[in-house]
Amino acid sequence: MTAIDTRDAALVAIDRAIQVKLAPLAARIDTEALYPGAFLRELGRLGGFGAAAGEAPAFDLARSIDVGSRVGRVCGSTAFLVWCQSTCVWYLRHAPEAAVRERYLAPVAHGELLAGSAMSNALKHLDGIEKLRLTARREGDGYVVDGVLPWVSNMGEGHLAIAAAEVPDEGYVMFLVEDGAQGFGQNDCPEFAGMAGTATLNLKFKHVVVGAGQVLAHPAQFEAYMARIKPGLVLNQAGLGFGVIEGAIDSIREANASHAEVNGYLDDQEAELRAALATLQASAAALVAAAEAGPSPVLPVLKARAAISELALRAANSAVLHAGAKGYLLRSPVQRRLREAVFVGIVSPALKHLRKAINDQEHAAAAA
Numbered sequence: 401m402t403a404i405d406t407r408d409a410a411l412v413a414i415d416r417a418i419q420v421k422l423a424p425l426a427a428r429i430d431t432e433a434l435y436p437g438a439f440l441r442e443l444g445r446l447g448g449f450g451a452a453a454g455e456a457p458a459f460d461l462a463r464s465i466d467v468g469s470r471v472g473r474v475c476g477s478t479a480f481l482v483w484c485q486s487t488c489v490w491y492l493r494h495a496p497e498a499a500v501r502e503r504y505l506a507p508v509a510h511g512e513l514l515a516g517s518a519m520s521n522a523l524k525h526l527d528g529i530e531k532l533r534l535t536a537r538r539e540g541d542g543y544v545v546d547g548v549l550p551w552v553s554n555m556g557e558g559h560l561a562i563a564a565a566e567v568p569d570e571g572y573v574m575f576l577v578e579d580g581a582q583g584f585g586q587n588d589c590p591e592f593a594g595m596a597g598t599a600t601l602n603l604k605f606k607h608v609v610v611g612a613g614q615v616l617a618h619p620a621q622f623e624a625y626m627a628r629i630k631p632g633l634v635l636n637q638a639g640l641g642f643g644v645i646e647g648a649i650d651s652i653r654e655a656n657a658s659h660a661e662v663n664g665y666l667d668d669q670e671a672e673l674r675a676a677l678a679t680l681q682a683s684a685a686a687l688v689a690a691a692e693a694g695p696s697p698v699l700p701v702l703k704a705r706a707a708i709s710e711l712a713l714r715a716a717n718s719a720v721l722h723a724g725a726k727g728y729l730l731r732s733p734v735q736r737r738l739r740e741a742v743f744v745g746i747v748s749p750a751l752k753h754l755r756k757a758i759n760d761q762e763h764a765a766a767a768a
């Protein structure tokens with residue numbers, strides 16, 4: 401009797417949960433602010449955040465992207481939440497400070513503690529796009545943090561956030577804060593056009609004490625730590641992008657079941673999109689191997705991530721056109737996928753951010 405591959409068995413269980421428990425909720429997650437917390441916790445139990453269920457929480461980036469793609473094919477909002485959670489696992493897995501790994505890695509990896517990546521502002525700041533919104537001053541072995549961060553997803557009661565703050569005359573500290581910490585507040589954002597169920601909130605820090613056991617990287621460690629985690633955190637978004645593209649291609653195929661002849665005059669047909677997707681998936685696989693191995697060049701990662709945004713926008717737009725008038729109905733899945741594809745293009749690092757960073761790196765290389 402052939403032994404069952406436990407990894408395959410886990411993916412079968414994940415696929416079942418996606419179809420049975422997530423798919424019926426996708427429209428409500430998009431428009432009614434239904435947060436799929438129960439699904440996320442189950443996904444963690446099944447090993448959906450890159451750490452195999454029941455095992456010591458290492459991290460498999462390829463597995464994380466694969467699960468994100470499977471989820472995103474059905475619901476882009478939830479795929480983004482999967483990215484938030486699994487990327488926090490990535491941060492913790494590679495944190496140079498052992499205390500924070502030992503306390504938080506396992507519960508975050510297994511979905512027992514839900515987490516938001518509050519690093520959008522820091523990523524933009526480090527690439528010269530905006531000012532860092534959080535400041536920190538040393539206090540004993542820890543820090544006191546002040547400032548406001550807008551647009552942090554996968555937040556809410558009982559959740560934690562991982563963020564970065566500037567320490568004057570020292571550099572940057574990366575840390576986590578849990579809901580309920582004194583001086584830490586979570587406030588509603590303005591209403592979104594879609595993806596309303598992503599639990600996206602504004603975070604307020606007023607003299608929030610961050611203990612030594614909540615620090616992922618101190619200023620002296622920060623530069624090397626960012627070089628280690630940045631390729632992986634950007635690549636991990638491929639799951640969301642691939643899933644949205646797959647979902648759009650599914651819609652194109654469904655529309656062609658009855659209107660293939662006239663739809664044949666449209667750009668971006670199913671076969672063309674599938675070929676482009678396969679090329680990007682192969683490229684991402686090679687980059688994942690490098691990112692898993694250690695610090696790796698970020699420029700090819702930025703280019704791959706930009707190409708994923710561009711293909712998601714092409715595929716979702718084509719899906720709407722293939723659907724015709726039905727695709728203009730608010731309840732149509734292709735309308736939801738169009739909003740999801742736009743989000744792939746604007747979530748940090750946004751397409752414009754990626755293109756700026758690519759340009760800056762290429763010019764710096766040429767000057768050198």
